[in-house]
Amino acid sequence: AQSVTQPDIHITVSEGASLELRCNYSYGATPYLFWYVQSPGQGLQLLLKYFSGDTLVQGIKGFEAEFKRSQSSFNLRKPSVHWSDAAEYFCAVGLMDSSYKLIFGSGTRLLVRP
């Protein structure tokens, strides 16, 4: 069955430090991969997506992610975290079946120390 694993429930980083959020997926075919961010009480905002081609994708707010097929991973990175980045981050796989539904990971809550 398809699944998405985000092994870190919480991560705390200092403002200005680099960030990497981990995501591993299980899916039989080449997946469509997404990272969404959710601020408290808010909806889901798309940060970036991977469909094909260059395995390093750039997104909004200075985020990037790298697709590694051999590791079934799609880790999210940012070189310098800002206090406003504190939020919950969800990795998702888009299934190329009849519905193209998204399967989400359980999320990683990012806390930023001043």
Place this chain on the structure above:
Amino acid sequence: EPEVTQTPSHQVTQMGQEVILRCVPISNHLYFYWYRQILGQKVEFLVSFYNNEISEKSEIFDDQFSVERPDGSNFTLKIRSTKLEDSAMYFCASSGDRGTGGEQYFGPGTRLTVT
């Protein structure tokens, strides 16, 4: 920038009552979805809708749930007889073009509280 809207933002209802959650997807989108997120848990797929019919539904989406696109703009989720465990944030999403991998745009959500 076009966006998905949802109303109400918060709905409180008593167990056994019917609720209708409303969504206005992005106007030229063709694929519509409902997801839910129980407090502190992951976002879960409920149902997808295309060409005026359900294309897929999850095991959560039982006979108490229904979806409808009553006109050219609204997309609704009805829960016929709410249960306590239906309390969650419900997100509507829409997508325009599967050629881009089905990128979905999410609304701000409706928080449903069943008492």
